[in-house]
Amino acid sequence: MNPRRTALSAVLLALAGPALLSVTGCATPPPVAERMEISPMGTVTTYHRKSSGSLGSFDGKVVWTHAPATWQGKPVIAFGAPQAGVALHDTVSFAMLATLHPDGKPVMSFEPAIDYAWPLTVGKTWSSQHTVTMHASGARIPFKRDFKVEGVETVTVPAGTFKTWKLSWKDSSGETETRWISPELGIATIKRHVERPATHPQGAGVLDAELLSRVLPAR
Numbered sequence: 001m002n003p004r005r006t007a008l009s010a011v012l013l014a015l016a017g018p019a020l021l022s023v024t025g026c027a028t029p030p031p032v033a034e035r036m037e038i039s040p041m042g043t044v045t046t047y048h049r050k051s052s053g054s055l056g057s058f059d060g061k062v063v064w065t066h067a068p069a070t071w072q073g074k075p076v077i078a079f080g081a082p083q084a085g086v087a088l089h090d091t092v093s094f095a096m097l098a099t100l101h102p103d104g105k106p107v108m109s110f111e112p113a114i115d116y117a118w119p120l121t122v123g124k125t126w127s128s129q130h131t132v133t134m135h136a137s138g139a140r141i142p143f144k145r146d147f148k149v150e151g152v153e154t155v156t157v158p159a160g161t162f163k164t165w166k167l168s169w170k171d172s173s174g175e176t177e178t179r180w181i182s183p184e185l186g187i188a189t190i191k192r193h194v195e196r197p198a199t200h201p202q203g204a205g206v207l208d209a210e211l212l213s214r215v216l217p218a219r
C-alpha cells in the first residue's frame with residue numbers, strides 16, 4: 001500500500017466529513033401538517049362566493065361564524081352563515097358531523113364524521129367511506145370520498161397571503177373539489193373550487209369562493 005496515497009485519502013475523508021454533515025444538516029425536512037387548529041368561538045370569516053346550477057345562483061359575500069352548539073347530546077362547533085346554512089364540526093378534530101338548514105333543521109349527517117387523514121404530507125392519498133343520513137326522508141346512503149394532498153402553495157386572496165395546503169377530492173356522486181387550507185391558523189378554507197357534473201343527483205353546478213377577511217373575537 002502506498003503510504004502517500006493512504007495519507008491523502010485520510011485527509012480528503014477528514015475534509016469531506018464536515019462538508020457532508022453540513023449539507024445533511026441544512027436539508028429541509030418535508031412539510032407536515034399534524035392537525036387542524038381550532039379557531040376561537042366567535043371567529044368571523046367572510047368569503048366572496050360565486051356559484052351556479054345545482055350549487056345555487058349566488059354572487060356575493062357569505063359571512064360564517066364559529067359558535068358553540070350541541071349535536072346528539074354532545075358539544076360541537078357550529079360553523080354557520082345565514083345564506084348557506086350550518087356545518088357542525090367536532091370540537092377536537094374539526095371533522096364534519098352534519099349540516100343544517102339556516103333555520104336549524106338537520107339536512108344530513110355523516111357516520112363516521114368526514115375528516116382529513118392527519119398528518120398531511122405532500123402526495124398523500126386516501127379514501128374514506130361514510131353513511132349519509134338524509135334527515136328529510138330518513139334515507140341512509142353509502143358515500144365514498146377519494147382525497148389527495150396536491151402540495152403546499154403560497155396563495156394570495158383579498159384577506160392576504162397565506163401558506164396553504166392544497167387538497168383535492170372526488171366523491172361517489174361525481175362532485176370534485178380543490179381546497180386550499182391553513183391548518184396552523186385554523187382556517188378550513190382559504191379558497192375553494194367545486195364542480196358537479198350533469199350526472200350528479202342534483203345536476204351540474206360550479207362554486208368558487210375565496211377568503212375576504214377573518215376576525216378573531218376580542219380577548
